[in-house]
Amino acid sequence: MSKTRPSDAAVEHRRQEILDHVIATGEVRIDDLTTRFGVSLMTMHRDLDDLAERRLLRKLRGKVEAYPATTMESAARFRDTFNQATKDTLGEAAAAHVHSGQTVFVDDSTTLFPLVRRLGRIEDLTVITNSLEAARILGPVKSVEVVLAGGRYHHEYDSCAGPDVLAFLERTHADIAFVSVAAVAVGRLFHPVQDYAALKQAALRTASHNVLVVDNSKFGRTATFAHGDIGDYDLLITDDLTPTEEIEAALNAGTAIEQVECDPEGPEYEI
Numbered sequence: 001m002s003k004t005r006p007s008d009a010a011v012e013h014r015r016q017e018i019l020d021h022v023i024a025t026g027e028v029r030i031d032d033l034t035t036r037f038g039v040s041l042m043t044m045h046r047d048l049d050d051l052a053e054r055r056l057l058r059k060l061r062g063k064v065e066a067y068p069a070t071t072m073e074s075a076a077r078f079r080d081t082f083n084q085a086t087k088d089t090l091g092e093a094a095a096a097h098v099h100s101g102q103t104v105f106v107d108d109s110t111t112l113f114p115l116v117r118r119l120g121r122i123e124d125l126t127v128i129t130n131s132l133e134a135a136r137i138l139g140p141v142k143s144v145e146v147v148l149a150g151g152r153y154h155h156e157y158d159s160c161a162g163p164d165v166l167a168f169l170e171r172t173h174a175d176i177a178f179v180s181v182a183a184v185a186v187g188r189l190f191h192p193v194q195d196y197a198a199l200k201q202a203a204l205r206t207a208s209h210n211v212l213v214v215d216n217s218k219f220g221r222t223a224t225f226a227h228g229d230i231g232d233y234d235l236l237i238t239d240d241l242t243p244t245e246e247i248e249a250a251l252n253a254g255t256a257i258e259q260v261e262c263d264p265e266g267p268e269y270e271i
Contacts, residue, residue, distance in 0.1 A: 011047075014047065015047050018033060018044075018051065021036065022057050022066050023057075023066045026065065026066055027064070027066070029063045030048065033064070055067075086215045086216070086241075087110070087215060088114045089262065090111065090215060090237055091115035091116075091213075092118065093258060093260045094112075094211060094237055095115055095118035095119065095122075097211060098119060098122055099122070100122055100123045100124050101124045101125075102125060102126075102175040103173065103175050104126070104176055104177070104178070105129065105174040105176070105203055105206055106177075107159075108129070108130055108133070108134070108157050108158070108159030109180035109181070111180035112178055112179075112180055113137070115178060115213070116129075116137050117137055119144060120137070120138055122144075125145070126144075126145045128147045128174055128206075129147075129148065130148070130149040130150075130165050131157075132148070132158050133158050134146075135148050147172070148160075149165045149172075151164030151165035152164065152165075154195070161196050161199050162195050165199055165202075169202045169206045170202070170205070172206055173206060174206050174208070176209045177203050177206060177207030177209070177210050178213055179203055179213070180212070180213050181200070181218055181227075182221075182223050183218055183221035183222050184214060184219045184220075184221070185220060186245065186246065186249050187246070188222075188226055189212075191225050191227060192223040192224050200227050201227050201228055204233075209234050210235075211234065211236075211237060212230065212235070212237070213237045214237075214238050214242075215238065216262075219242055219243050219246045220243060229253060230249060231250075231254055231255055234255065235255065235257070236255050236257050236258070237260070239260050239261070240259050240260065240261050240262055241262055247259075
């Protein structure tokens with residue numbers, strides 16, 4: 001009897017798990033990966049070739065290794081692959097807080113792109129963003145006016161940051177702002193790049209209502225630059241896999257919490 005070929009979704013899920021393991025370990029022998037994931041050597045090489053072609057890891061002779069931690073945290077191509085189904089679910093929950101006629105700020109976090117896509121369904125919005133990808137998503141939508149906060153362009157984020165963006169945010173006002181973070185540790189927020197840490201702090205002063213959208217993978221981590229804590233935000237939207245101690249830290253800080261149930265397939269939405 002022949003084996004049933006796994007679905008494309010199952011293959012991609014396995015590759016994501018392989019990538020997560022390599023990142024956590026730093027360097028792994030390919031033989032060890034075949035044993036750990038219960039696949040043939042040929043299948044593992046196909047998986048690793050795919051991940052290497054997408055520049056998600058380095059494939060060497062007999063082993064693979066992760067890119068340096070700062071690169072993994074900062075490059076958009078890495079950030080956009082993680083926990084995508086969870087990000088879709090978080091985006092659906094965040095969109096429920098936006099209403100017709102509002103001015104909305106969203107930063108360049110890839111966690112927010114599913115929310116950005118849903119903003120196109122809401123009439124008469126003004127969306128302020130430093131993200132070129134967010135602007136490209138919403139640009140064709142006639143019911144949304146996009147205001148791009150321009151300044152120093154950072155290719156690895158496909159967005160702008162720096163003094164010009166901070167000055168622009170000082171002159172603008174949003175009804176509601178959505179940001180995400182690179183790392184959270186017991187309520188403290190961190191980012192590996194100083195310009196972006198400063199931008200997230202400036203966004204707090206821009207909006208009347210501030211929402212932090214974070215999936216479970218960002219908790220229990222730190223980066224170089226701290227930029228406040230969860231208590232600075234009115235609402236935390238996260239998923240049901242977020243560690244209990246992090247939920248307690250948010251509650252102790254006085255932040256409202258909305259936890260969504262992780263769906264392996266993610267909700268459907270129109271692009």
